[in-house]
Amino acid sequence: MAPKDLDMKKNFSEKETNPLHNLEEWEDDVLERYPEPGQAAKSKEEYRNYDKPARDTVKEFYRLNHKYQTWDFVQAKRKEFLQFNRKEMPVWAAMEYLNTLVDDSDPDIELDQLQHLLQTAEAIRQDGHPDWFVLTGFIHDMGKVLCLFGEPQWAVVGDTFPVGCKHSDKIVYPEFFDANPDSKDQRYNSTYGIYTPGCGLRNVTMSWGHDEYLYQITKDYLPEPALYMIRYHSFYAQHREHAYEHLMDDHDREMFTWVKKFNPYDLYSKNPVPPRVKDLRPYYEDLIANYLPKTVKL
Ligand SMILES: [Fe+2]
Ligand SMILES: [Fe+2]
Numbered sequence: 525m526a527p528k529d530l531d532m533k534k535n536f537s538e539k540e541t542n543p544l545h546n547l548e549e550w551e552d553d554v555l556e557r558y559p560e561p562g563q564a565a566k567s568k569e570e571y572r573n574y575d576k577p578a579r580d581t582v583k584e585f586y587r588l589n590h591k592y593q594t595w596d597f598v599q600a601k602r603k604e605f606l607q608f609n610r611k612e613m614p615v616w617a618a619m620e621y622l623n624t625l626v627d628d629s630d631p632d633i634e635l636d637q638l639q640h641l642l643q644t645a646e647a648i649r650q651d652g653h654p655d656w657f658v659l660t661g662f663i664h665d666m667g668k669v670l671c672l673f674g675e676p677q678w679a680v681v682g683d684t685f686p687v688g689c690k691h692s693d694k695i696v697y698p699e700f701f702d703a704n705p706d707s708k709d710q711r712y713n714s715t716y717g718i719y720t721p722g723c724g725l726r727n728v729t730m731s732w733g734h735d736e737y738l739y740q741i742t743k744d745y746l747p748e749p750a751l752y753m754i755r756y757h758s759f760y761a762q763h764r765e766h767a768y769e770h771l772m773d774d775h776d777r778e779m780f781t782w783v784k785k786f787n788p789y790d791l792y793s794k795n796p797v798p799p800r801v802k803d804l805r806p807y808y809e810d811l812i813a814n815y816l817p818k819t820v821k822l
Contacts, residue, residue: 560792590691593687608821669822728768
């Protein structure tokens with residue numbers, strides 16, 4: 525193993541691996557930044573000063589994310605996980621496997637992963653969207669199984685952003701990028717970095733997490749809008765802030781209308797009434813069978 529790989533295999537302490545009490549702390553925080561239309565949004569100042577115990581853990585989570593998600597880190601993770609040599613199982617079983625992700629969230633108020641996914645998908649179905657859109661809602665967070673492989677939370681969830689070029693100050697907590705070595709590296713710290721104007725996102729490497737991982741698992745099977753939704757659903761700096769327009773081409777712009785369409789279902793479909801998994805399973809098993817292979821490799 526090259527010394528660089530060894531370095532990337534750096535073992536993070538428990539505190540650095542799991543800064544959040546649970547993954548929902550990140551999602552709840554996103555919801556505060558992007559509240560449902562009609563609900564009063566907090567100003568940037570209010571957001572940052574808002575006194576809430578979860579805020580400190582989310583801040584620490586982003587500190588680690590922004591510090592460690594370098595170009596080299598992402599390359600090492602891609603090399604490690606895009607071999608898909610960990611597990612092979614049917615999609616429904618993979619979703620149940622994801623559901624074994626237990627954290628210390630309050631079981632009375634928090635929905636588990638499968639419930640979040642079913643609620644997202646059911647909201648899409650109720651609005652009469654095509655079945656592949658419903659399926660996308662159902663599987664979009666399957667990549668979070670990375671957590672079950674011992675990956676740090678900040679390398680699984682969190683807003684994603686391009687690596688290999690300047691970090692936008694529209695990304696949440698941009699000041700934490702100061703500790704990211706890429707921000708001092710002349711190859712990577714200009715507006716375009718290693719990219720060219722309008723090169724298209726297919727040529728851009730994103731920070732590593734559950735979005736890219738699931739995209740790589742499903743890329744041969746789903747319609748392109750579905751793949752964009754999966755791959756860029758946490759890319760808030762673009763689909764909400766339009767900070768990376770300069771790297772996109774016209775095709776990306778067209779496809780991002782789908783990413784934008786998807787986002788409200790992800791953020792705003794949480795409902796305190798848990799869906800009846802048993803009743804819904806046959807419908808989703810059919811959907812899976814229509815688009816995806818019998819088993820997927822993780
Ligand atoms: Fe997600
Ligand atoms: Fe989600």
